Amino acid sequence: MFCILLAMCFGVEMDEESIEKVDQMMKSVLIALDPRLDDFLPLLSPFFYKQRKIVQKVRKQQIETLVPLIEKRRKSIQNPDSDKTAASFSYLDTLFNLQIEGRKSSPLDEEIVTLCSEFLNGGTDTSATAVEWAAARLIENQKIQSKLYDEIKTTVGEKKIDEKDIENMPYLNAVVKELLRKHPPTYFALTHAVTEPAKLGGYDIPTGTNVEFFLPGISEDPKIWADPEKFDPDRFYMGREDADITGVTGVKMMPFGAGRRICPGMGIGTVQVTLMLARMVQEFEWLGYPDNGKVDLSEKLEFTVVMKNSLRAKIKPRA
Numbered sequence: 001m002f003c004i005l006l007a008m009c010f011g012v013e014m015d016e017e018s019i020e021k022v023d024q025m026m027k028s029v030l031i032a033l034d035p036r037l038d039d040f041l042p043l044l045s046p047f048f049y050k051q052r053k054i055v056q057k058v059r060k061q062q063i064e065t066l067v068p069l070i071e072k073r074r075k076s077i078q079n080p081d082s083d084k085t086a087a088s089f090s091y092l093d094t095l096f097n098l099q100i101e102g103r104k105s106s107p108l109d110e111e112i113v114t115l116c117s118e119f120l121n122g123g124t125d126t127s128a129t130a131v132e133w134a135a136a137r138l139i140e141n142q143k144i145q146s147k148l149y150d151e152i153k154t155t156v157g158e159k160k161i162d163e164k165d166i167e168n169m170p171y172l173n174a175v176v177k178e179l180l181r182k183h184p185p186t187y188f189a190l191t192h193a194v195t196e197p198a199k200l201g202g203y204d205i206p207t208g209t210n211v212e213f214f215l216p217g218i219s220e221d222p223k224i225w226a227d228p229e230k231f232d233p234d235r236f237y238m239g240r241e242d243a244d245i246t247g248v249t250g251v252k253m254m255p256f257g258a259g260r261r262i263c264p265g266m267g268i269g270t271v272q273v274t275l276m277l278a279r280m281v282q283e284f285e286w287l288g289y290p291d292n293g294k295v296d297l298s299e300k301l302e303f304t305v306v307m308k309n310s311l312r313a314k315i316k317p318r319a
Ligand code: HEM
Pocket: 005, 118, 119, 120, 122, 123, 124, 126, 127, 130, 184, 185, 186, 188, 189, 190, 191, 254, 255, 256, 257, 258, 261, 262, 263, 264, 265, 266, 268, 269, 270, 273
């Protein structure tokens, strides 16, 4: 997941060692970003002096690691023959000449570093977490796994599933939708704030207030879902229930947020998770390990909501 996003982001080829270095650095960034008490009560910031020093060190390391990649890409655009391995397009290319409202200059390298980090962090753990929960649910419920495998066989036969096949596989899409309903990779969307006094769910929200959206509170609300605790792709497959995942026609689940700041990676994130899951099931039968049918579905909050005990699985190649 990380390698795909890295290639999309920088459009330059990287060796294993450099990928590892960026990966380690991004992990330190995530740890440094953990919310602290002084984020909410700035008055307390003198007591968090040491932690702030650590964050500054991580930021320096982040800039030192990513700026060379930015420079390499800039060079390869200016002189297309300088790097034969460079991709024809990358996310970075869209940032170099970005017009910013109220500013004459395009983003500084340090700002580009932040945007690229957000792109990498936003897409890696979210998608990886979703795939782990998907495998857990298929192990826990072999009937769902068999039904999915049957659909794969009927739709594509012996050939490898690719992106184009997905739209012809309603059960696969139902499994992924149910996955994102029952296991939105993050408990909360990003913090939003109101720019003018608003009313939400009967509450008055004054200007400037931070608003946090607890995603499972919506997607497991018994007032809008039948049997919300149950992992049941059939609710979507049989058409008993539905939900607009983009939130445009109403919000019953919002694993990618909603509105103007909805996840910009929603399309690619969904395709990545769907395709990976389909390929995993196409190639292997997934069983629990060490105990065939039992999976511990306890959750733990890290950057995303991960399995408290990482999934252990036995996989058998399909005959
Ligand atoms: C299953 C996969 C994913 C899930 C569930 C997910 C979920 C989310 C959520 C809930 C938000 C906050 C939206 C808000 O507050 O309104 C968000 C923001 C974001 N996501 Fe994703 N995401 C996924 C994949 C990706 C991918 C693959 C990328 C990059 C290619 C990405 C890049 C971003 C970025 C850059 C933001 C911040 C947007 C902003 O600040 O306006 N995400 N995502």
